[in-house]
Amino acid sequence: MRKTIVGAAAIASALIASITLASGAPAIATTGTDSSAVRGTPSKQGLTRTSLPVLVDPAADLTANADRLNESWYVTAHVSAGGHRYGFLAHYLSAGNAKQGNAASSVSITDEETGWYTSSSLTLPPRTGLSDQQGVDIHTDNITWTGDAKEMKLRAKVPEGTIDVTFRPRGNVLYNMGTGYFPMFGDAKYSNYEYALPTVDTSGTLTLNGRTEKLHGQSWLDRQWGPLPGLTTGRASWSWMNLNLSNGDKVSVWNQKYDDKKNNFATIVKPDGTQTVTEATLKPDESTRWTSPTSGKSYPTRWKVSIPGEHAKLNVTVYAKNQELTSPGPRYEGSAAVKGTYGHRPVSGSTYIEVTG
Structure with a gap:
C-alpha cells in the first residue's frame, strides 16, 4: 500500500498556493504530463497531475489506510431517470482511528424537480466495512462501493429503493490547494489531504417504490483524510461546495472557521487542465434558514458565492430544504442549483453544499 510521506520541504511547496493567495493574486498550476498540457492546450490523457509538487496519488490513495484519521469517500451526482432530474449522495466517513471514534455510512436522493427527498444514515464502529483491497472497497448495510480510478460500481440503498450505477472517471483531477494538501482552518496541526475526480460519467438504474428506471448523468467523487478538532463543541465549522459549471469549470470552495481562525479558498x-487557487467566499442568506424538526439545527438554503479572481458572482439555491443527514452528527448535504455570472458571462450549473457546525 502506498503511503504519502510529507516532509518540511514538501509542505513548504504545498503552501505555495496559500502564500500566493495572501498576496492577493491567484496561484495557477498547469496540469498534464506532456508538453502540450504545460502550454495550456487540451490534453487527451485521462487523469493528470499538476506541475506543482502533488502530495496525493489519485489512484493509489483511493485505498483505505488504517493509519489515517478521518478517512472520507464522498460522491455526489446529478442525473436523469424516468423523466426526472435527481441528485444523489453516497458518503462513507470513518472518524477518528481504529481504536477510538465511529463511522457513518450515508445515502440520500433528491428529486430536483419536485423537492422529494429521502435518506439513509448509519452510525457504525470505526472502519466498519473497510478492507485493505486496492481501490475503493466499502461494504455496509446501505453502501456497496468497489472499483478503481478507471471504473467503480456503487449500490446504495434508501428505504424506498436502490441506486445501482457504474462510475467511469475521465478528464483532470482536482487537487485541493493545487497540491492535494492544505491545513484545515489554516492550522498546520490539522493537515488534510483532499482531491476530487470531478468528471465521472455515471450510468445504471434507479429503483424507487418498485419502479426501475435507467439513469445517466455526471458525478463528482471527493476523497479526503486528515486530523480534525472535535466538532461537537461548536468551535469548528465549515461550508463547502463542489460547483459544476456550464462553462466546463469545476470548482471546490471551502469556507472554514475554528474560533478566530479562517481558511477560505477555491480550487x-x-x-x-489548468488549475487555479484563489480566494472565495460563501455568504449565506440568513433569511432563508430552514430548521430541522429532527435535530433543531437551522441551515441557510440560499448562498451567494464570490470568486473575485474569476469575476464570479453566483447564486446557489437548494432543490429541497430538508436535506439534513443526522449520522454521526447533524450536517447539511444539499443538492442545489447554481446561476450567475463567471468571467462577466452568464453561467449555470449544479452543486452539493455541505454545512457543519
Whole structure:
C-alpha cells in the first residue's frame, strides 16, 4: 500500500498556493504530463497531475489506510431517470482511528424537480466495512462501493429503493490547494489531504417504490483524510461546495472557521487542465434558514458565492430544504442549483453544499 510521506520541504511547496493567495493574486498550476498540457492546450490523457509538487496519488490513495484519521469517500451526482432530474449522495466517513471514534455510512436522493427527498444514515464502529483491497472497497448495510480510478460500481440503498450505477472517471483531477494538501482552518496541526475526480460519467438504474428506471448523468467523487478538532463543541465549522459549471469549470470552495481562525479558498480546474487557487467566499442568506424538526439545527438554503479572481458572482439555491443527514452528527448535504455570472458571462450549473457546525 502506498503511503504519502510529507516532509518540511514538501509542505513548504504545498503552501505555495496559500502564500500566493495572501498576496492577493491567484496561484495557477498547469496540469498534464506532456508538453502540450504545460502550454495550456487540451490534453487527451485521462487523469493528470499538476506541475506543482502533488502530495496525493489519485489512484493509489483511493485505498483505505488504517493509519489515517478521518478517512472520507464522498460522491455526489446529478442525473436523469424516468423523466426526472435527481441528485444523489453516497458518503462513507470513518472518524477518528481504529481504536477510538465511529463511522457513518450515508445515502440520500433528491428529486430536483419536485423537492422529494429521502435518506439513509448509519452510525457504525470505526472502519466498519473497510478492507485493505486496492481501490475503493466499502461494504455496509446501505453502501456497496468497489472499483478503481478507471471504473467503480456503487449500490446504495434508501428505504424506498436502490441506486445501482457504474462510475467511469475521465478528464483532470482536482487537487485541493493545487497540491492535494492544505491545513484545515489554516492550522498546520490539522493537515488534510483532499482531491476530487470531478468528471465521472455515471450510468445504471434507479429503483424507487418498485419502479426501475435507467439513469445517466455526471458525478463528482471527493476523497479526503486528515486530523480534525472535535466538532461537537461548536468551535469548528465549515461550508463547502463542489460547483459544476456550464462553462466546463469545476470548482471546490471551502469556507472554514475554528474560533478566530479562517481558511477560505477555491480550487478550480478548467477544461484545458489548468488549475487555479484563489480566494472565495460563501455568504449565506440568513433569511432563508430552514430548521430541522429532527435535530433543531437551522441551515441557510440560499448562498451567494464570490470568486473575485474569476469575476464570479453566483447564486446557489437548494432543490429541497430538508436535506439534513443526522449520522454521526447533524450536517447539511444539499443538492442545489447554481446561476450567475463567471468571467462577466452568464453561467449555470449544479452543486452539493455541505454545512457543519
